[in-house]
Amino acid sequence: MAGxxxxxxxxxxxxxxxxxxxxxxxxxNPDVVAAYPITPxxxxxxxxxxxxxxxxxxxxxxxxxxxxxxxxATIGAAAAGARAMTATSSQGFALMWEMLYIAAGLRLPIVMxxxxxxxxxxxxxxxxHSDTMGARDSGWIQxxxxxxxxxxxxxxxxxxxxxxxxxxxxxxxCMDGFIVSHGMESVKLLMDExxxxxxxxxxxxxxxxxxxxxxxxxxxxxxxxxxEHKRQEAAAEAPVAEVVLKVGEEYGKLTGRSYGLFEAYRxxxxxxxxxxxxxxxxxxxxxxxxxxxxxxxxGLLKIRLYRPFPKDAIVRALSGVKAIAVLDRSDTFSTMxxxxxxxxxxxxxxxxxxxxxxxxxxDAHGAQxxxxxxxxxxxxxxxYIYGLGGRDIDLEQIRKVYERLQAIxxxxxxxxxxxxxxxxx
Amino acid sequence: xxxxxxxxDKKGWKDVPIAGLITEPGTARRYKTGEWRTHRPVxxxxxxINCLLCWIYCPDSAIxxxxxxxxxxxxxxxKGCGICAHECPSKVRxxxxxxxxxxxxxxxxxxxEETMREGEEGEKExxxxxxxxxxxxx
Ligand code: SF4
Ligand code: SF4
Numbered sequence: 104m105a106g107x108x109x110x111x112x113x114x115x116x117x118x119x120x121x122x123x124x125x126x127x128x129x130x131x132n133p134d135v136v137a138a139y140p141i142t143p144x145x146x147x148x149x150x151x152x153x154x155x156x157x158x159x160x161x162x163x164x165x166x167x168x169x170x171x172x173x174x175x176a177t178i179g180a181a182a183a184g185a186r187a188m189t190a191t192s193s194q195g196f197a198l199m200w201e202m203l204y205i206a207a208g209l210r211l212p213i214v215m216x217x218x219x220x221x222x223x224x225x226x227x228x229x230x231x232h233s234d235t236m237g238a239r240d241s242g243w244i245q246x247x248x249x250x251x252x253x254x255x256x257x258x259x260x261x262x263x264x265x266x267x268x269x270x271x272x273x274x275x276x277c278m279d280g281f282i283v284s285h286g287m288e289s290v291k292l293l294m295d296e297x298x299x300x301x302x303x304x305x306x307x308x309x310x311x312x313x314x315x316x317x318x319x320x321x322x323x324x325x326x327x328x329x330x331e332h333k334r335q336e337a338a339a340e341a342p343v344a345e346v347v348l349k350v351g352e353e354y355g356k357l358t359g360r361s362y363g364l365f366e367a368y369r370x371x372x373x374x375x376x377x378x379x380x381x382x383x384x385x386x387x388x389x390x391x392x393x394x395x396x397x398x399x400x401x402g403l404l405k406i407r408l409y410r411p412f413p414k415d416a417i418v419r420a421l422s423g424v425k426a427i428a429v430l431d432r433s434d435t436f437s438t439m440x441x442x443x444x445x446x447x448x449x450x451x452x453x454x455x456x457x458x459x460x461x462x463x464x465x466d467a468h469g470a471q472x473x474x475x476x477x478x479x480x481x482x483x484x485x486x487y488i489y490g491l492g493g494r495d496i497d498l499e500q501i502r503k504v505y506e507r508l509q510a511i512x513x514x515x516x517x518x519x520x521x522x523x524x525x526x527x528x
Numbered sequence: 529x530x531x532x533x534x535x536x537d538k539k540g541w542k543d544v545p546i547a548g549l550i551t552e553p554g555t556a557r558r559y560k561t562g563e564w565r566t567h568r569p570v571x572x573x574x575x576x577i578n579c580l581l582c583w584i585y586c587p588d589s590a591i592x593x594x595x596x597x598x599x600x601x602x603x604x605x606x607k608g609c610g611i612c613a614h615e616c617p618s619k620v621r622x623x624x625x626x627x628x629x630x631x632x633x634x635x636x637x638x639x640x641e642e643t644m645r646e647g648e649e650g651e652k653e654x655x656x657x658x659x660x661x662x663x664x665x666x
Contacts, residue, residue: 210547271546309549319550327535332548334541 229493
């Protein structure tokens with residue numbers, strides 16, 4: 104399992120998500136990995152440590168005493184000019200919290216696989232997205248993966264995206280705990296040289312070890328400068344989507360698997376659509392296929408780049424849909440529904456109120472007409488929170504979601520905006 | 529804290545180095561941390577025996593020494609912690625901590641003259657630096 108796959112011909116293998124991610128890390132061959140084990144991420148670090156022990160990577164592997172230290176050491180290494188990585192899950196991720204913001208603020212292109220797992224309390228080791236969703240405002244790029252193949256592909260692309268000179272932000276690649284991390288799938292691997300060629304040599308934007316250009320990192324920054332620096336960080340988020348597209352396209356040329364900001368599955372003429380991320384998207388696709396056979400115009404939008412949120416492209420993709428259900432594998436505990444639901448609704452506001460598009464040319468009267476027309480057309484959006492703590496989501500549950508969407512279209516009645524799917528009443 | 533109007537002519541977010549980096553060494557002396565002070569050390573040259581304990585202990589390198597002798601206190605960087613006054617030998621007590629507001633109101637100019645006495649070259653150098661600065665380099 105953990106043996107080297109450094110042969111010349113291996114390309115298509117059976118692997119778990121964790122194994123695929125560890126393999127991608129071996130091929131990326133980072134300068135430094137500082138990590139602490141936590142279920143269900145443990146295997147990534149354990150397998151990678153065998154690569155280190157066997158001399159298959161040149162990585163300096165730092166065994167730390169906590170995830171806070173893991174991220175701290177990774178930040179230190181990155182600030183020193185190293186290509187640095189770590190990996191975590193759940194409580195470990197939560198323990199990294201303050202350092203996450205520092206990694207982003209220091210503009211260090213750290214890449215971190217995160218195996219999504221529920222947060223305590225109550226304690227639970229299984230999948231939901233509560234851990235990384237909480238860090239959606241941390242300044243990190245967040246990319247979600249549907250399966251082991253995507254986790255592998257996303258990790259390699261994340262290096263290029265994070266390190267892009269237009270971006271320089273840390274990136275986390277998320278995959279569902281156990282469902283993807285421990286599920287065995289067939290994964291198509293790249294050759295080592297292909298990965299190395301694709302990611303290229305790392306040229307840090309700055310380095311503490313560059314004695315010819317001495318710098319101070321992390322200096323005190325008061326009311327007279329802090330705002331400017333944070334404004335600059337916000338600006339770095341803007342080009343991310345474009346870089347993600349460029350890298351995804353280039354990756355497609357290399358592998359035949361190109362990637363966008365999201366996957367629009369049978370969405371073009373869809374009347375009802377589900378928005379989901381992670382492994383649930385795969386289950387939803389099966390339901391979409393089923394419904395299409397019955398003549399239902401069902402579609403799916405699977406979010407890949409969640410942060411920064413590619414709202415314009417998502418709005419465009421969903422604007423023709425009549426009823427949308429957003430599936431959230433975490434709750435915001437705010438009475439507002441799940442995080443993805445809140446984002447989708449906020450994005451749709453512009454569409455429904457004429458802020459999106461060519462309305463600038465209308466006179467006041469025309470603008471109002473256009474607004475009214477759009478108000479009528481705006482998709483109905485409902486939210487389902489599901490799968491917390493690893494609760495299964497199956498075809499039947501998703502069928503019910505589409506049935507409700509069809510009923511909304513037929514009756515015009517939306518009903519409860521936020522529901523919980525698969526919980527005992 | 530420098531949040532007044534004088535900040536508006538500093539560099540904007542598009543022009544500052546990435547990540548809040550300070551890309552030039554030795555710029556801390558341009559940052560006037562002395563504005564935080566609530567208590568001001570007032571140094572009495574008549575009492576001072578030049579043991580330099582204050583100079584050793586000052587966490588902000590604000591005790592100004594020339595040729596082995598204390599010549600003043602850099603009030604632009606002294607944060608008023610009082611360590612110098614504490615370390616000054618109890619039989620000497622050449623430094624007294626005075627409320628900043630009182631020091632400003634009562635001694636005003638006199639305190640300034642005494643404590644900010646600097647070598648003329650040092651002062652000139654500072655002025656030059658400030659001129660060429662064009663905003664904080666951070
Ligand atoms: S009060 Fe503190 S900072 Fe100021 S000169 Fe004395 S020791 Fe230095
Ligand atoms: S500690 Fe007191 S006596 Fe010694 S040098 Fe400083 S002010 Fe003078």
